[in-house]
Amino acid sequence: MKELYKESVNREGFAIPYYEIPYEKFFQFGLSVDCVVFGYHENKLKVLLIKRGAKPYLGKWALPGDLVYPNENIESAANRVLRDLTEIDSLFLEQTKTYGQVDRHPAGRVITTGFYAIIDIAKHDPHAAAWADGIYWVDADNIPQLAFDHNQILTDALRILREQVGKQPVGFELLPSKFTLGELQALYEGLLGVSFDKANFRKRMLSMDVLIDCDEYQKNVPHRPGKLYSFDLKRYSELKSKGSNFEI
Amino acid sequence: MKELYKESVNREGFAIPYYEIPYEKFFQFGLSVDCVVFGYHENKLKVLLIKRGAKPYLGKWALPGDLVYPNENIESAANRVLRDLTEIDSLFLEQTKTYGQVDRHPAGRVITTGFYAIIDIAKHDPHAAAWADGIYWVDADNIPQLAFDHNQILTDALRILREQVGKQPVGFELLPSKFTLGELQALYEGLLGVSFDKANFRKRMLSMDVLIDCDEYQKNVPHRPGKLYSFDLKRYSELKSKGSNFEI
DNA sequence: CAGATAAAGTGTTCTGTTGACACTTATGGT
DNA sequence: ACCATAAGTGTCAACAGAACACTTTATCTG
Numbered sequence: 049m050k051e052l053y054k055e056s057v058n059r060e061g062f063a064i065p066y067y068e069i070p071y072e073k074f075f076q077f078g079l080s081v082d083c084v085v086f087g088y089h090e091n092k093l094k095v096l097l098i099k100r101g102a103k104p105y106l107g108k109w110a111l112p113g114d115l116v117y118p119n120e121n122i123e124s125a126a127n128r129v130l131r132d133l134t135e136i137d138s139l140f141l142e143q144t145k146t147y148g149q150v151d152r153h154p155a156g157r158v159i160t161t162g163f164y165a166i167i168d169i170a171k172h173d174p175h176a177a178a179w180a181d182g183i184y185w186v187d188a189d190n191i192p193q194l195a196f197d198h199n200q201i202l203t204d205a206l207r208i209l210r211e212q213v214g215k216q217p218v219g220f221e222l223l224p225s226k227f228t229l230g231e232l233q234a235l236y237e238g239l240l241g242v243s244f245d246k247a248n249f250r251k252r253m254l255s256m257d258v259l260i261d262c263d264e265y266q267k268n269v270p271h272r273p274g275k276l277y278s279f280d281l282k283r284y285s286e287l288k289s290k291g292s293n294f295e296i
Numbered sequence: 297m298k299e300l301y302k303e304s305v306n307r308e309g310f311a312i313p314y315y316e317i318p319y320e321k322f323f324q325f326g327l328s329v330d331c332v333v334f335g336y337h338e339n340k341l342k343v344l345l346i347k348r349g350a351k352p353y354l355g356k357w358a359l360p361g362d363l364v365y366p367n368e369n370i371e372s373a374a375n376r377v378l379r380d381l382t383e384i385d386s387l388f389l390e391q392t393k394t395y396g397q398v399d400r401h402p403a404g405r406v407i408t409t410g411f412y413a414i415i416d417i418a419k420h421d422p423h424a425a426a427w428a429d430g431i432y433w434v435d436a437d438n439i440p441q442l443a444f445d446h447n448q449i450l451t452d453a454l455r456i457l458r459e460q461v462g463k464q465p466v467g468f469e470l471l472p473s474k475f476t477l478g479e480l481q482a483l484y485e486g487l488l489g490v491s492f493d494k495a496n497f498r499k500r501m502l503s504m505d506v507l508i509d510c511d512e513y514q515k516n517v518p519h520r521p522g523k524l525y526s527f528d529l530k531r532y533s534e535l536k537s538k539g540s541n542f543e544i
Numbered sequence: 545c546a547g548a549t550a551a552a553g554t555g556t557t558c559t560g561t562t563g564a565c566a567c568t569t570a571t572g573g574t
Numbered sequence: 575a576c577c578a579t580a581a582g583t584g585t586c587a588a589c590a591g592a593a594c595a596c597t598t599t600a601t602c603t604g
Contacts, residue, residue: 520570
């Protein structure tokens with residue numbers, strides 16, 4: 049084996065695989081990114097889907113995604129896809145998993161890296177990018193059949209979102225900068241699909257010491273107005289670096 | 297943009313990117329896997345490193361890894377690398393992250409997907425595969441400088457291991473099939489770098505109801521022999537599917 | 545204006561978990 | 575016989591979490 053290996057370097061001395069497959073074949077992979085963009089509206093979690101405008105899976109539902117350019121970093125590509133759709137750079141854009149089944153793409157060997165992002169639906173009106181025929185918000189608990197292995201990618205992203213949402217202040221992205229504790233509670237209930245006791249939820253949130261009391265109240269609501277808070281990112285970072293862990 | 301796109305399909309009608317870069321350039325990526333293999337010995341967490349036998353980074357420390365074959369799934373490639381080194385199929389081989397900085401490999405655009413595995417050092421004596429000049433167990437808290445971005449990959453894997461170890465019964469892989477609660481505690485302390493109260497640790501472990509009492513005891517130890525337990529994978533799966541969560 | 549409605553916001557009790565710690569037990573070594 | 579070492583147990587106080595009842599403050603409706 050060792051001997052075999054020593055013959056298996058190319059002319060510049062770089063290691064190449066030692067089976068009888070031409071060197072070039074190892075450099076014919078395509079790489080794409082697929083973004084699972086979560087939004088939140090009326091107590092419901094939504095996902096941004098497109099209608100494909102080209103083969104394969106022409107006209108089918110799919111996650112927004114694109115091939116990575118030869119001189120482009122993966123994260124940059126994911127940001128580009130998101131920016132093409134929403135014209136914003138999301139604060140949360142995290143890698144989920146990478147999918148590379150040999151037969152996942154009919155046009156060749158295409159690896160895809162999944163990302164998930166969270167945006168505030170009210171703030172951004174997404175529009176179809178060049179590579180899509182249409183773009184729609186779809187309920188996260190009612191996803192149609194998607195192209196490629198996108199159902200798997202979406203399912204994984206949803207699981208990862210739910211795992212993270214309790215441990216990182218992910219959710220605050222989905223709220224206006226000033227919000228009531230009731231809105232915050234509804235958000236978490238929507239994301240996690242559970243319900244909390246109001247009194248206990250407030251106590252926990254306020255005791256974590258990452259909310260700034262804005263000393264303002266809601267207006268024009270047909271009930272007692274709630275006090276407005278904002279998220280103290282600086283304080284959160286301080287606590288995080290000191291090792292305290294944020295847990296819902 | 298839309299118009300531009302509609303011209304941007306190749307002769308079979310597949311979507312191709314719409315910038316002025318030849319189609320072929322999008323399919324010149326290489327894909328590799330890098331495995332962070334954890335082992336545990338004498339209360340210390342170890343990582344399996346190789347000495348590279350070819351350029352680039354000839355003679356430097358690196359993670360074991362290899363290019364993925366054109367007709368090989370990513371997970372299969374990771375399993376192959378591990379099997380080449382240890383002659384076993386690890387029960388735990390999980391994806392961590394994918395790394396694709398444009399300039400991470402001097403020989404071209406190579407994407408790499410990280411994996412982490414856990415094996416029992418006592419059971420498997422690793423040997424250098426064809427693509428390595430040597431293979432060594434190195435203390436996880438004293439890692440030398442590694443080739444490529446392997447230090448980053450290792451750091452991420454270690455963080456992910458520590459996150460998972462409290463939530464999945466990962467650690468049992470590292471112990472003999474029958475073990476004492478003291479050994480289990482030492483393992484978790486080694487992995488997580490903390491120490492637990494003995495009484496409380498036992499209570500928690502036994503209350504989780506995933507340990508089988510073997511009704512046997514240690515032999516030839518210079519102190520009171522501990523009772524032996526084994527991990528009840530079946531019971532664990534049952535509990536998991538019922539939604540109860542295993543937490544250290 | 546009176547009452548209904550809706551959600552904000554508070555206080556109290558009960559219970560189970562967690563951490564700290566002291567103690568007893570069993571084995572081999574000297 | 576005694577020591578060292580680690581196994582294994584019991585208790586108690588403090589805290590965190592769930593459950594629930596209650597008060598407060600706004601708009602809406604007649």
